[in-house]
Amino acid sequence: MAQEKVVLVACGTAIATSTVVAKAIEERCKAEGIPVRTRQCKAAEVPVLARDADLIVTTTPVPKDLGVPVVQGLAFLTGIGKDAVLDEIVEKLRG
Amino acid sequence: MKIPELLHPEAIFVNLDAADSTAVITELGNRLLKLGAVKEGFVEATLAREASMPTGLPLMGEFNAALPHVDIEYVNRPALALATLTRPVIFKNMVNPDEDVPVSLVIMLALDQPKSQVEMLQEIAGLLQQPDVIDKLMRADEPAQVLQILEGLATPT
Numbered sequence: 001m002a003q004e005k006v007v008l009v010a011c012g013t014a015i016a017t018s019t020v021v022a023k024a025i026e027e028r029c030k031a032e033g034i035p036v037r038t039r040q041c042k043a044a045e046v047p048v049l050a051r052d053a054d055l056i057v058t059t060t061p062v063p064k065d066l067g068v069p070v071v072q073g074l075a076f077l078t079g080i081g082k083d084a085v086l087d088e089i090v091e092k093l094r095g
Numbered sequence: 096m097k098i099p100e101l102l103h104p105e106a107i108f109v110n111l112d113a114a115d116s117t118a119v120i121t122e123l124g125n126r127l128l129k130l131g132a133v134k135e136g137f138v139e140a141t142l143a144r145e146a147s148m149p150t151g152l153p154l155m156g157e158f159n160a161a162l163p164h165v166d167i168e169y170v171n172r173p174a175l176a177l178a179t180l181t182r183p184v185i186f187k188n189m190v191n192p193d194e195d196v197p198v199s200l201v202i203m204l205a206l207d208q209p210k211s212q213v214e215m216l217q218e219i220a221g222l223l224q225q226p227d228v229i230d231k232l233m234r235a236d237e238p239a240q241v242l243q244i245l246e247g248l249a250t251p252t
Contacts, residue, residue: 012148015206016164017189019213020220043148059189060148074190077162078154079224 004035005093008053009073010062014042017059021073025057028086034093055092097215098175098222098245103130106176107238113178116186116198117142120163123176123203132174133205141165141203151186151196156226158233159196161186162219164204173212176203177241179233200229222248 007025011018022038029036041049043060050056050066057073064070069092075082106126113119124138141163150162183197202219206212222228228248235241 012144012150012189013164013166015167016162016204016216020216023213023217061190061192072190074152077189077220077223078152079220080153080155082224 004037005029005054006052007036007038007089007093008046008049008056008068009038009040010043010046010056010058010060011040012043012060014040014045017073017077021057021059021076024076024082024086025089028090029093032090034090036093055089057089097212098218098248099242101173101215102175102177102242102245104238104242106130106132106174107241108176108178109235109237109241110181111178112181113184115184116145116161119178119180119184119201120145120203123163123178123201127174127176127203127205130174132170132172134169134171137165137169137205140169145186149187149189149192151188151194151198152223153188153196154223154226154229156229158199158226158229159183159186160200160202160223160229161196161198162202162204164206167207170205170207172205173207173215174205175215176205177201178203179235179241199233218248 009018009022018040046062050068056070059073075085127133144165178201183199185195186198188194
């Protein structure tokens with residue numbers, strides 16, 4: 001059984017954009033057979049929560065030097081480059 | 096269709112002529128306050144949030160959008176407010192706060208529970224990804240037309 005991956009999904013208030021992003025990631029991972037748990041948080045909480053995450057997907061600027069890969073998630077809202085971002089996320093979770 | 100359920104006709108402004116993003120947020124926020132959906136302090140909090148964590152979104156088509164919203168503590172019940180602007184106003188880019196985004200469509204979100212509004216949020220994201228629908232919204236002359244367009248929205252894939 002593959003180990004569950006933790007994806008930290010960050011946005012400004014942890015209410016709106018992170019909800020959409022988390023859902024999209026969950027659906028794609030399910031389709032790919034990747035066990036994943038998403039956790040929504042505010043940008044300010046990222047540095048602390050990052051240590052338990054395999055990947056950070058964010059629609060707000062966050063520090064890049066956290067030792068965890070960071071993917072920008074704006075594509076989930078605008079649609080621009082969404083497939084490429086999903087591919088990148090899958091690749092990073094598999095790697 | 097979740098968007099029309101939360102969007103009261105009085106919370107729709109078509110062809111709003113606003114001087115800047117502050118004016119739009121104030122107008123929409125005050126309307127939600129009047130409708131009882133949000134508490135005192137909502138407008139100020141939303142303006143403060145926008146200043147530190149902007150919500151401008153550059154989209155695929157001709158028009159860009161912004162999604163001002165704020166913490167749940169200012170919300171009485173979930174609601175949306177929407178404005179189409181006669182001329183674009185500047186919001187800053189959500190992922191790059193130094194970058195200006197000229198915005199013509201503003202959708203204000205008053206949410207009280209993130210996970211229970213997933214479908215509605217997905218519908219909004221879906222809407223943002225359909226430039227032809229946004230074009231139609233921008234050409235609407237009255238709130239009833241806006242609601243009609245939103246009711247006809249296909250469910251996002």
